[in-house]
Amino acid sequence: MTQTKAAEKIILPTPFAVGDVNVFLIEGEKLTLIDAGVKTKEAKNALESQLNERGYTISDIDQVILTHHHSDHCGLVDLFEGKELLGHEDGQRYLVRNDEFMDWQREYFTGMSRKMGVPKEYMKYANNVESMYTYSGSKPLTGFLKEGDKIPGHEDWSVMETFGHSQGHLSFYHEETGSLIGGDLLLGRISPNPILEPPKKKGDSRFKPQLQLNESLKRIEKEKLNIVYPGHGDNITAVRSLIEKRLRMQHERAMHVKELIGDGQSTILELAVQLFPKAIKRDPALALFETLGQLDYLESIQKVEKQDAEGVLYYRVTTHE
Numbered sequence: 142m143t144q145t146k147a148a149e150k151i152i153l154p155t156p157f158a159v160g161d162v163n164v165f166l167i168e169g170e171k172l173t174l175i176d177a178g179v180k181t182k183e184a185k186n187a188l189e190s191q192l193n194e195r196g197y198t199i200s201d202i203d204q205v206i207l208t209h210h211h212s213d214h215c216g217l218v219d220l221f222e223g224k225e226l227l228g229h230e231d232g233q234r235y236l237v238r239n240d241e242f243m244d245w246q247r248e249y250f251t252g253m254s255r256k257m258g259v260p261k262e263y264m265k266y267a268n269n270v271e272s273m274y275t276y277s278g279s280k281p282l283t284g285f286l287k288e289g290d291k292i293p294g295h296e297d298w299s300v301m302e303t304f305g306h307s308q309g310h311l312s313f314y315h316e317e318t319g320s321l322i323g324g325d326l327l328l329g330r331i332s333p334n335p336i337l338e339p340p341k342k343k344g345d346s347r348f349k350p351q352l353q354l355n356e357s358l359k360r361i362e363k364e365k366l367n368i369v370y371p372g373h374g375d376n377i378t379a380v381r382s383l384i385e386k387r388l389r390m391q392h393e394r395a396m397h398v399k400e401l402i403g404d405g406q407s408t409i410l411e412l413a414v415q416l417f418p419k420a421i422k423r424d425p426a427l428a429l430f431e432t433l434g435q436l437d438y439l440e441s442i443q444k445v446e447k448q449d450a451e452g453v454l455y456y457r458v459t460t461h462e
């Protein structure tokens with residue numbers, strides 16, 4: 142077995158508020174790129190020049206492996222024609238984007254808009270689904286990875302399912318060195334958005350991404366972790382204290398939501414406007430998903446309950462202690 146060298150970080154620009162995205166090169170039996178930036182000329186040029194600095198070109202990459210299907214991580218996959226593209230099966234529909242899936246997203250988020258008390262025109266996930274994929278690649282996955290698999294060509298890197306920020310989100314763990322390529326599971330500067338995705342099949346129950354994200358954080362906390370290579374920002378070495386901080390801040394934010402509800406009842410939109418007065422105008426969907434995440438959490442610890450009144454959800458506090 143060829144020993145894999147440490148993951149090498151390549152930093153690519155994005156047009157998004159989050160700033161640059163990190164992708165990683167792993168050298169071993171194969172030359173592997175983890176994640177692939179956004180589909181822009183700037184990102185492509187930056188990838189090419191940073192590969193060149195290491196003596197490689199795009200065509201030297203044997204395989205690309207995705208942490209998740211968001212466009213800042215999968216944008217340039219089309220450059221790797223004829224190469225393996227691996228990721229979790231849940232991400233496939235976001236790369237293939239057939240009519241059925243595009244319609245399902247419109248239908249699902251139109252329904253969710255109503256439940257959240259939001260006029261549909263504020264929900265781009267419902268009324269302008271195509272715009273979500275401007276910077277995404279469209280090469281389908283050639284193979285799937287799941288929990289417990291090894292990265293092909295790098296038997297010392299194992300695959301962990303760390304869902305939450307997205308469905309099918311994967312992290313890659315190198316046990317010997319205690320290193321984790323964590324995608325957007327754990328970021329130094331911000332807490333990742335618990336982005337709501339449509340169920341895999343119509344009629345399936347709604348995902349609860351904030352609860353999934355918390356479980357994923359608690360799960361990696363059990364492993365030996367010396368360093369996390371995140372999808373955005375600097376490497377994280379104080380891993381455990383950051384995980385604890387993320388979980389604590391999420392709990393505190395949820396408790397704040399409970400206070401906002403007070404003795405009355407609130408829709409998701411009403412709470413999102415109070416929690417995120419600026420973000421609700423800039424990116425209503427993200428503000429709403431973040432709010433919904435807090436409510437899912439409060440429901441899971443029996444602090445709030447919801448009622449459906451003519452298709453709109455109203456939350457009230459169950460206990461005041």
Ligand SMILES: [Zn+2]
Pocket residue numbers: 209211306307325
């Ligand atoms: Zn993401």
